[in-house]
Amino acid sequence: MRTLLKIKNNYSRLIFNVVVLVVLTSLSISCDSVVEVTDPDIVTPESLNSEAGIQTLRAGSLGDLAVAMSGSAAGHGATTGLIVMSGLMADEYSYSGTFPTRREADTRNLQDINGDINTIYGNLHRSRTGAETTIDLLANFGGNPEVESEMQSIVGYAYVMFAETFCGGVPFSKAPADGGELIYGEPLTTEQMFNAAVEWFDQAITNAGSNDKLANLGRLGKARSLLGLGQIDAAAGEVAAVPSDFVYNIEQSDNSRRQENGIYIMTTVRRQFSIADGKGGNGLMYRSAMDPRTPWDGGTEFGQDDITLYYNQLKFNSSSVPVALASGIEARLIEAEAAASADDAQTVENIHNELRAAMGLSELDLSGISGEDLLLAHFSERAFWLFSTGHRLGDLRRLVDVYDMMPSSVFPWGPYFKGGEYNPNLKFLVPQSESNNPNYVGCLD
Template sequence: MRTPREKLTMANHTSRNGATTTRGPGRWRCTRLATFTLATAVGVSGCDVLDELVAVDAPSRIVAEILEEPGNAATLMASVVGDFECAFAQYVSAVGATTQEFQYATGGFGWRSYDQRDFEPSGFNAAYVNSTCSTPQQGVIPGVYKTLSTARWQADHFTELLETWPAAEVPEREGFLARSAAFSGYSHLLLGEAMCSAAFDVGDELMPPQIFELAVARFNTAITGAQAQGDAATLNMARIGRARALISLGRHSEANSDAQQVPGGFVHNAGYSSISARRENNVFVVNHRTENVTPEEYFRTIGDPRVRLEDQGRDSPLGIPLFYQTKYPTASSPIPIARWEEAQLMIAEAELQAGNMAGAVAAINAVRTRPGVDLPPFESSSADEIREQLLFERQVELFLEGHALGDIHRYDLPLVPPPDTPYPTGGFYGGDRCIPMPDVERVNNPNVPSS
């Protein structure tokens, strides 16, 4: 069986013919958003209550004062979910390109910054900053910082509103508080995994461990609230999210406890729709429709049934064989945010860290041998071999689900291709292991150093 180590040596791209190709007035600030995004709410909820609202000009934005009242709580909750789902799909695409799940297949410097791991914190090529769920770049070049920061702010702001509204005026108040905290937790979690640092609400510059602690706090709130409400979906989503953050903080035993409580078969999906561009599954769009990216050669030849690809029988303009991933075969395909298989692999990681080799192997095999996968069980008592298998399982099981960049940090994996390797279209691969805080944050936030 191919191990993750083999991937770490694959630096070249091969085409079908055998050739190798180797502080100002214009500031943007999440805390200054005066509106909630409603285009997502329409797609998520389909509520008739929105009909009159979306009949006006520029229906994607409605002034906050009109909406921020208890009677619109369900609409605002749908907006929180929708903003996260849009950000999440873009995040999965961006992480895929940065970590060689995807490789760059066409022209366009915004994509190249991800694939080359050479991030510009400002300017036209700073797609991770510039792209949002509302700009024309959506569906072409994914964003990370602004999209997730918006989702984070929406969730936290909705929580603030709920806490000021009388419970009698919002019957679903406690349930909404739990769900909003869960989505805020995931926004914090993903920012912690991707960014070198971040800042929230004109606050101090925070490093990933500090961001993970904020995620844990949000998940604590979500878990307590979901338990009180009997909301199993939010409860288990938050348990998996908290376990993921705790492992990144080195708190494996606590993470194991959370992951052990997730029931078999559980999955919490982000939902998508072809109703509008911002509601589409971005991973499908950038691979199938625009063909900006294609699965990297390692995954094209991996031979594991969990990595499902279709050969298109032709090359991209850059001479790279085009394959379509079929995990998300349509623009409406859901993307898992949290699922039981991820929980099992975190159990394996925690058991391995605790020296329980048998427990780690059992958790790995729970994933490998489950119905529908039916792979032969893995057998070993070697800590090194179990670690290698765990990394492999995460690569294939969680393929294109937004985990690979966090794994590079958590397991201190080498970058592939190595820094300074010649880049196929000129220049060299960079050594960025995380995405830098954008200049717009440094310039406009007085609590963040300028460099």
């Protein structure tokens, strides 16, 4: 894989580029000093093999996860993240820009050379390998269970995001911490990715010890993996102890363009991702519902394409607003899904109304609703709570893969509003850049 080859062949420069704490050496321009150039690559392999270096690697892994998930203001035309691109694949956003790679996601007519998907793919793998390297290097210093726990959860979430949004066939190569030869990964099926995530989260929960925040992060990640495996009751049991006010955020910052919240940049600043309303017939009415969980404004000017009326999301209303990776609200939603799958409408109603009351929302009445209708009512509520956090594409795929619903009944379908049709493909493709891996097979499904 091209990204991992960079880790192997030029590891220190990669870390320099990806860590959050980037320090550049100033160059003094004068007749006497113009040729006295200080090497800016100050994060060397030797400096990484230290306790301070481990914190640098940890920060780099978290930074790469933020860019992979939220995107950033850095890069030519900014960088898209998994959240907005998967929102296009699902029903959260409609594309109001001109980049063909993003329109591919909006219609689900993806190519394996899609540059945006390749960037997301690379950033997720960089976050994962940075976390794995942090864990490996900790062994040289007697270990640090809490740092290990957090990094194990980050690895687990990388597996989850690949399983939920990409097709089966993703390889997970490893760049040894000592700079040895790259170990090429074998392609994993979706089920194998979810199972691997469960193993990582089990380790994270064990190492968290009495640190409730890290334990809850691991529990939620494991539960999310179990949902993908169709083990709904087990998922609910895993999060029973997670309090409703828990949250673990992907942090964003105005400190640098790379750290800015890319959702805000791509929507409010660049007007390329417009909050949808009944997308493709099956999409939820995120605007018409006038729900405080999906705040928006706009509809009076065009998006970046100068054709599409633009509707701006307001959930992320600045470049420093964090994005929840895991939360206690999600824990309660997992419990509600278990009740819905058991056709227990009263429990589903009770859970949702308790959450709604905390936000001043009116009560739901689910009496007389059962079967698929109950599941869809729950998934609708879940979509509003978790809007634009990277859950919706995985949720729609679960309705198809676990609950056996027809894709044409839950995904945007039929005529596309800019011409053509929505494609029946439901997943990101393994990008062609992975063909550097001799084990590459593309998509298994």
